[in-house]
Amino acid sequence: MAGAVIIAYHRSMVRWEPGAKGRLGEAAMELFRERGYENTTVAEIAERAGLTERTFFRHYADKREVLFAGMGEVQEFLVTRVSDAPAELPPIEAVAEALVELADTMFDAARDFAIRRQAIVAANAELRERELSKLAAMGSAVAAALRGRGVSEPAASLAAEAGVAIFKVAFERWTSRAGPLPLAKYIRESADELALLTVRR
Amino acid sequence: MAGAVIIAYHRSMVRWEPGAKGRLGEAAMELFRERGYENTTVAEIAERAGLTERTFFRHYADKREVLFAGMGEVQEFLVTRVSDAPAELPPIEAVAEALVELADTMFDAARDFAIRRQAIVAANAELRERELSKLAAMGSAVAAALRGRGVSEPAASLAAEAGVAIFKVAFERWTSRAGPLPLAKYIRESADELALLTVRR
Numbered sequence: 467m468a469g470a471v472i473i474a475y476h477r478s479m480v481r482w483e484p485g486a487k488g489r490l491g492e493a494a495m496e497l498f499r500e501r502g503y504e505n506t507t508v509a510e511i512a513e514r515a516g517l518t519e520r521t522f523f524r525h526y527a528d529k530r531e532v533l534f535a536g537m538g539e540v541q542e543f544l545v546t547r548v549s550d551a552p553a554e555l556p557p558i559e560a561v562a563e564a565l566v567e568l569a570d571t572m573f574d575a576a577r578d579f580a581i582r583r584q585a586i587v588a589a590n591a592e593l594r595e596r597e598l599s600k601l602a603a604m605g606s607a608v609a610a611a612l613r614g615r616g617v618s619e620p621a622a623s624l625a626a627e628a629g630v631a632i633f634k635v636a637f638e639r640w641t642s643r644a645g646p647l648p649l650a651k652y653i654r655e656s657a658d659e660l661a662l663l664t665v666r667r
Numbered sequence: 668m669a670g671a672v673i674i675a676y677h678r679s680m681v682r683w684e685p686g687a688k689g690r691l692g693e694a695a696m697e698l699f700r701e702r703g704y705e706n707t708t709v710a711e712i713a714e715r716a717g718l719t720e721r722t723f724f725r726h727y728a729d730k731r732e733v734l735f736a737g738m739g740e741v742q743e744f745l746v747t748r749v750s751d752a753p754a755e756l757p758p759i760e761a762v763a764e765a766l767v768e769l770a771d772t773m774f775d776a777a778r779d780f781a782i783r784r785q786a787i788v789a790a791n792a793e794l795r796e797r798e799l800s801k802l803a804a805m806g807s808a809v810a811a812a813l814r815g816r817g818v819s820e821p822a823a824s825l826a827a828e829a830g831v832a833i834f835k836v837a838f839e840r841w842t843s844r845a846g847p848l849p850l851a852k853y854i855r856e857s858a859d860e861l862a863l864l865t866v867r868r
Contacts, residue, residue, distance in 0.1 A: 558864045595796035598803050620836045624861045627835060631828030635821045660825045661865040663759045664858075 487525040489515040494532040495579075498586045503529070503593065530596065533583060536572075537600045541607050543568055548611040557617045561608060561629035562657045565636075569649035573640075577649075581641050605630045632656040688726040690716040695733040696780075699787045704730070704794060731797065734784060738801045742808050744769055749812040758818045762809060762830035763858045766837075770850035774841075778850075782842050806831045833857040 493514035497506040508529055512519045526532055547564035555563065573580065587593040609626035617625065636652035646652075694715035698707040709730055713720045727733055748765035756764065774781065788794040810827035818826070837853035847853075 556864070591800075595800045598799040599792075599796045602799055620840060620857055620860055621864060623836045623839070624832060624857060625864050627832030628829065628861060628865065631825060631832055634828060635824045638824070639821060656821055656825060657865075659821055660829060663757070663822060663826050664829065664862040664865045 486515070486517055486521050490517060490522055490525055491532050494529060495582060495586070498533075499582065503586055503590050530593070533587060533593065534596060534600060537597075537604070540568065540572065541600075541604045543572065544604065545607050545611045548608055549614055551615075553615070557612050557615070557621055557625035558628055558657075560612070560615070561625055562632065562653065564608075565629060565633055565653045566650045569636075569653055573649045577641070577646070580637075584641055601630055601634070628660060632660060687716070687718055687722050691718060691723055691726055692733050695730060696783060696787070699734075700783065704787055704791050731794070734788060734794065735797065735801060738798075738805070741769065741773065742801075742805045744773065745805065746808050746812045749809055750815055752816075754816070758813050758816070758822055758826035759829060759858075761813070761816070762826055763833065763854065765809075766830060766834055766854045767851045770837075770854055774850045778842070778847070781838075785842055802831055802835070829861060833861060 490511060494506070494511045497510055497514060506529060508519055508522050511529065511532075512522045515522075526535070544561075544564050547567055548560050551560040551563060587597050605623075605626045608629060609623045612622035612625055613619070632653060633656075636649060636656045639652045639656075640646050640649045691712060695707070695712045698711055698715060707730065709720055709723050712730065712733075713723045716723075727736070745762075745765050748768055749761050752761040752764060788798050806824075806827045809830060810824045813823035813826055814820070833854060834857075837850060837857045840853045840857075841847050841850045
C-alpha cells in the first residue's frame, strides 16, 4: 500500500524516474527555472529531454500538468486515509493524522523538489490560482470523505478546511527554514496551535 | 464610519446607485445571467446601460471587475476591524468579531445580489480561481493585521486561515437555504463548531 504510494511519488514528485515521463519532468523543471514558466514551450522541454513533442503529450496534457500531476496523488492519498481512519477518531484528528502520514510518505524526501516547484508557482499568477483551486478541490474531497464517515455538516467542511489551513501554514514553515524539522512536526505544531487558538473562553 | 461603509456597499454590492457605475453594474449582472459571463462583451454591457464603452472603462478595468470590486472593500473592512479590535481580544475572536460585523454591515441586505453573483462565479473556472485568489489575499491581509497587533506566527496565519474557513462555510449555508438566518448567525455557529472540533483530547 505504502509501496504503491512511494512509487507514485517517485514517479511524479521527487526524483524523476529514468523513463520518458521522468526525463520530461526534470527537463521542464530545469527550463521553468532557467527561463521562466511562461517562456518555456513544450517543444523546448521535449528537446531538452531528447524526446519528441508527441512523447510529451503521451505523458502530460500540457506543461502545467508537470507541476500539478502530484497534487492528484496527494488528494487520493488523503481521501483514502481519511476514509480508512479508525471509526472512533474525531474528524479533525482523522484529517491531521492523514496529513502527518502524507508528510512522512510523500513530502519529506522531496523537500528540494517542493521548494523548486513552489518558486515556479509563486512567480506566475495563473499557476498560483491553479494551486489554490487544487487546494480547494482537495478540501472538498476531504469533506466528502468525512461525510462518508458519517460526519455531518458544517463539521465535515470545517474540519476539512481547517486541515487545509494547517497544511498551508505547516508547508510554508517547512519550506522556508534552513535545516528544517520533518514536515510532520510542523503539521502537529499547527494543529496544536489551532486548537489553542479556538479555545472558547 | 459605518455610514461610509454602507455607502460603499450600496455602491458596489447591493442596489446599484442611479449613477453610471451602478447602471453599468446592473446591466452587466443581467447580461452575465442571460447569456453567460464568457458571452458578454463590454460593448453589450455599455449598450444595455445606455452608456458608452469609454464610460464603462472609467469605472471598471474590465468586465471581471464588476464582480470583484466589492471584495476589495470587504478586505479593507476586515483589516480595519481586526486592527482596531480591543487589545485584549484573542486573535481568533478578533477575526470572528470582524466577520460578524462584516455580515451585519455589508452582507445581510445583499443576499439576493450575493446569490446571483455566486451563480455567475460558480459557472466559470476562471472566475472561481479568481475568487479563491481574492480569498487567499484576504487571509494574508488579515494575518498581517494580526501580526500588527503583536500576534506571532504561526498563530496569526492560522487564525486568519481559520477565519476564511469559517466565512466560507457560513456563506455557503447562508446562501443555500430558503428563509435563512442572518449571516452573522452562521458565522457564530461555524466558529463555535470549529472550536468544538479542535478540542484536544
